Amino acid sequence: MSEIRFAGYGGQGIIRSGIIAGKAASIYDNKHATMSQSFGPEARGGACSSQLVVSDSKVLYPYITVADILVAMSQEGYDKFEPELSENGMLLMDEDLVKPKPPRGTMKVYPIPATRFAEQLGNKIVANVVMLGFFTAVADVVTYDAMKKAIPSSVPEKAVDLNLKAFDRGYEYGKELLQK
């Protein structure tokens, strides 16, 4: 079972990230995945996070107790959810937006300039998908193929190409990073 937290601010597509990953895991990888979301007081601009519990058996308790993976796309999100991350966990973060504390225990930290990549690809809005590609590469929770299948049905039709490109960009960056 893995417990994953995506955190950022509203408008970054944090919840969409959870949905895409959950869909990939539950429909295309045939696991069980429960995604729940929490907004800040406002739908946008405020702190926002989604939690994803992926398991081989039915998910009974739908929330995170200790997170295995934290995907942080804002400082606020990082500050808020870093404490719940397991000491053996994994931190994925946007290196332009998050300045992390020194890691605890055997925690692994993987930075990526996701927002910058997205801007280079032409739209800041796909930063979350860059991050998802990166997540797929380094975290090994969902398979690459499942993610590739899950994206087209989860984003607007016109943006599928851009999103797939963004996903690959993040995925490749992740693979490169792992090789280093």
Next chain:
Amino acid sequence: MKTDPKGVLTGSHELSGNHACAEGAFAAGCRFLGCYPIVPALEISQRFLERAPAVGATFIQMEDEVSVLAAVLGASWTGKRSMTVTSGPGLSLMMEHLGLGVMLETPCVIVDVQMVGPGLGIPTRPSQGDMMQSRWGSHGDYEIVALAPSSPQEMFDFMIKAFNFSERYRIPVAVMSDEYVAHLVERVVIPPADAIELVPRRYYKGRKDNYLPFKRDKDFVPPMVDIGKGYRFHVTGLTHDNRGYPIMFEECQEYNVHPLVRKIRHFADEIVEVQESNLDDAEVILVSYGATSRAARKAMEEARKSGIKVGSLKLVTVWPFPEKRVAELAKRVKAFVVPEMNFGQIVLEVERCSYGAANVFFIPHGEKGVEYTEDIQAVIKRAVQEKNIKDGVIECVSKGV
């Protein structure tokens, strides 16, 4: 604090419940009425408007009940004691703002002259069908104080009580009258102004720039200020911190909403008031409130005459419910008999608080029984004879049905 003599019509009068209600409000210092005409609460606003110019009170007739309570809350924040009067359908429309009143901790009084429901029901007949609604009708968690008068005199007295509770605990208080009491004309003695004790609004007295609208005193109740005095405060219906600014974490929800419940539950003993008679040797106790307590009292007297040991517990405050007292009594009596002008509301509370120690008989729809006690008599007899304690409420069919 003594009340302002301007509003007090000292003397002895023949008044209907509705008129007594308006007089009670004036005596309690109420100076703002928001209203929308609805039978059978009409005469309260009528009397209020007629006397308003002399007393110096203000009123407004709004476009619907939804806005009425909103206006009353607004008026209350200007420092005026405010109230509204309505009946079942209107109360249903006010439910959203009852929640706002609770959340903004705004003192105000809502008089509900109950009529037969649901829906449009029968506007000209009495009922007690809104009792649970007054407690549970708005969304979210809150506690409320509700009083049930049984006569015009009580209508007058309870208005003063209601305003006092609302100022003391900073909550909306419901006065659950009904059509019977509303149109019952009886002698009402209005005392002189200096005999009417009012709880003054709890005002904040510190520095102007330091005011926190929801910083609670030790008794969970925060002091208040008026609009236009330069405090420039902010209040919101969202979950908020001491400053009144919205903060929406669960910690804040706990911090904000738990005291709303607690400030009543904690002081329940202070608030709860019951009128007891003949309880010392009673085998059966009639639990009643509002208009039905008149029938209950009569039934008790008649039963006593025929040698049955019956006592009466009349709820002055229906909410908070006198849990402790009922539990205490349950241990030493055979049964409770609860006549209500509805199909089982407060009787569920009696059942809950008797903890299986006494039988609970319920006489639904004692509407006719306000003057007519045969049903109650029959049930009392049955209750005395019943040897076993049964689970659940024992519903009795009354002849009035």
Next chain:
Amino acid sequence: MNSLISALHKGIDKSGIDRTKISVPSDIPFVPGVIKELGVDYFQTPRGRAIAFGTGLKLGNPGLKVIPVVGDLMTLGGNHFVHGGRRNMELLVLCVNNFIYKKIGGKPTPSMPAAFSPYSTFEEPFNFPHLGNSCGAVYTARWTALHTEELAQSISEALHKRGLSMIEVLAPGPDYYRDINDIESDILQFYYENAVVKNNEDPRNVAITPDEKIMVGKFTDKERPTFIDSYNVQHSKILKDKFTPHGTVSQEQKASGDKNV
């Protein structure tokens, strides 16, 4: 009230519309006998909700003709009225206006308890035709209880309008006015003396004021697409054949013999 019912009777007759397809949601209680005679379906709704209720009826079954009768002077239901007008829901709103007016009864109004009047006596009433016109009603008219013939004519016309039509009926109000003031005959007399027919007057100018005569007549008669029209047009445009226009009989329904469309 009776004059309204008889006008409704005549109006429906004139319009030639099948009575069984007419629904009357109303917040004024009509006695069962009257409705039975009228031959329509009648719903007494909570105060002020007749128009919203009618919206549901009409959308649930576009084959119905819905005539909301609004008695509470749109105090509670004002919002449903303006929004119904904006959407142009196909409803014929009969707005029964029974305000107590300064000249009526010759009594000094200040002592009139405000709780009895739908408006406190010192408040200015709405100019309903203007309000209706401004929020988009396709047909607005005003008649008094005395103008039974004209009212019936208006009803029959409005029943054939596509969109929200509004007819303001000045009539002595529900029972309690009569009870306290016994002024019904006075009101009728007053209407007789003070109503002036002015068809096609700009609704802006027909406000009822203390100093002028009451203008009655048909003020607005225009065409606009109704809610169901726009709903069908817009959805057909985007969804193409995935969408069956609402209110038309589909093949399946024809086959199953469902006539209720």
Next chain:
Amino acid sequence: MKANPKDVLTGTYYIDGDVACGYGALAAGCKFVAGYPITPSTEAFEAMCRRGPQVGAVFIQMEDELGSMAAVIGAAWSGVKSMTITSGPGYSLMQENIGFGAMVETPFVLLNIQRGGPSTGVPTKTGQADMMQSRWGSHGDYEIIAIAPESPQEMFDYAIKAFNLAEKYRCPVMIMSDECVGHMTEKVVIPEADKIEVEPRRLFKGPAAEYAPYKPDPDLVPKMAKAGDGLKLYITGLVHDERGYPVKNEDYKAAYVRRLIDKIKRNKDKIIEIREEAVDDADVVVVSYGISSRVAIKGVEIARENGIKVGTLRLVTVWPFPDERITELARKVKAFVVPEINYGQIVFDVARCSHGHANVVLVPHGGAGVHNPNDIADAIEYAAKEKKKIQGVVEHKTRLEKLVFEGGYKLKE
């Protein structure tokens, strides 16, 4: 009757509870939805707006919740299945019309995605504090049916069940979901149409002259009619007789309103659905509903690890309340533990029905989040160990409460 294949979006989806409920409603044959946007229920309404026109269901966004509710009742009387979607504040506004709907015996479904209250409260986070309101929120006496689903799949399934119950008993049915379930995304399997049983409307089919809208069948539920059939309906929210005509005679009133209550009370056994697990030899039974029951699972697991015999009872239908079953269990067990996301609502009914036989422990939570499972485990442990019979509901002090009021937690000031 089977569902219409056109209405059913058969397949496997990864959707949230709100959307699942919308799809469920359409599968059940809902043809009219009126709503007004309110967080956190909008996704359900949006889903129905997207899919509705394709299956011949009309949607309208009304000007307010009062209007939505009135329109839904109107649509039901025009002959279609109808529903509305809302959350706490909107629910409060609908109360008058809900009472009217119950009074004129209109079948409709209301989805309430509960959020933190009272008043505006915490719109984007969860709560379960409208439970009592669903039962007692309108004036006068009436009974309704309320269902509390716990997962998106159940949101779909119970949306269909809600429509079936509404049609069967001609009464309002509330789906009392909450933000957690509404915004929880899981796999939802939508079966084929011929696997979905839907209840057709009990329509009157006889000569118009014989029709009486409130003449009950043996199960106390009268046959429904629709406008435009030439039945000359007279429907009023006033207390009425079998023909629907208003009466002022109180005897009629009692008989009439009593039937509104009895039609639910007497059919209680058919309506109530509860799920029990390991209650037979349990010392403590956890009574829960909606999202709390999923949270409670974790607490129960912890308690079982500590060797306590815990059973669970989940209220799928919260109203009508299973009085008898609770009383029966109360005689067998030491205590009930009731975790709720409020400061005590359903727990009072558990306490009422336990008749002093078992202790009742409330694990409260103010909303805007769910219980810490450890609190539930602690409460279970306490309940198992407590030897005294305690009168009244024992309010378990949660970690959150301790943190906020004793732990020196600083809210920003």
Next chain:
Amino acid sequence: MAEQKTTTGVVKPEIPEADVIHPMENLLRMDRMPHIWCSSCGIGIAVTAFTAALEKAKMDPNMVSIVSGIGCTGRVAGYVKLDSFHTTHGRPIAFGTGIRVANPNIKVVVFSGDGDLIAIGGNHFIHAARRNIDMLVVCVNNFIYAMTGGQVAPTTPLAAYATTSPYGCVEPPFNIPYLAESSGAVYVARWTALHVRRLTNSLAEALQKKGFSVVEVISPCAMYYSRINRLGDGLDMMRFYHDNVEIRHGEDTKNLDIGFQTKIICGKFVDRERPTYMERYSQWLTEVKGAKK
């Protein structure tokens, strides 16, 4: 304008942090900044104009109370440092009416959105206008319900998209000035967020006006309205206002409909006198007192 270029390679100087106090510090709750509105939202501009107008009209801030409802604009009350109330959905006018009638010395300003005031609060809007309650209503119109995520509003232009009109809006929108005028408002104006100076003047004028004044502020919603309808970002909306707004003072209010991306007519349309509610009330009061004597 500057697209957000990131690959220019030119190193820009660090932006120095301002430590001077913001000129509106005394009228805004700066401790609550940054506010919750999205990037490019026009509500902030309307608030700036309002505070500037308060100063311009020389209002005593202690005697002005601001009431908001629910929605994006509903949060305004929380940011303005006056006696401020954030009430229930659609009811700020009713709440404000209570304040005004109970204490006629308070100037009530209702600051809320189109959905709040015109949809659910439509009844209170028309009735308060009819009564001519002495208050200023600032209605920020962004054509959509933004707080709940982009639902169709009573101001959404025909055929525009929203989440609850996924196939295009089928309801024609309200013409707010026309509705206000026909129900009795004494001062009606409309500006866009771009016309901030004119808006300020208008608000200052309306604040001093006796009676029910309505100022509609057309505001960009880049997060929902223009995103769902593919109208670009907030700046594109501002440019659109720049190119398509026509200022016509005194225009007949019935000509003020706004279609989907059509010309918007701005200006001051109505400025008239009617007795206010409190005036009629005191007149009634003197009559009653006279009659009693």
Next chain:
Amino acid sequence: MKLWRKPLDSDKIKIIRGEIHIIKDRCKGCSFCVEYCPKEVLEMSEEFNAKGYHPPYVKKPDDCVECHLCEMLCPEFSIFVTVKKEDEKPVTVASGEEQT
């Protein structure tokens, strides 16, 4: 350079210069201020602020004529203008005490 004619009031009228203050973490990068500055004083920066937006910076501090349009148009209350004091160094930092 010798002027052909000295303006009569050139010593009386001084062009008022403004000083722009930017509270960068409030900025949400709408760029209204950059677009509508009549003197094109401002430009968007490449720097990210805490919320992930690019705030503007003052490109041409000496060109500001204190028209306050950026201040009025800023939806975030994050930019404002004060009168630049003569004889002070053209820095964007002013002392808070003096202002209050």
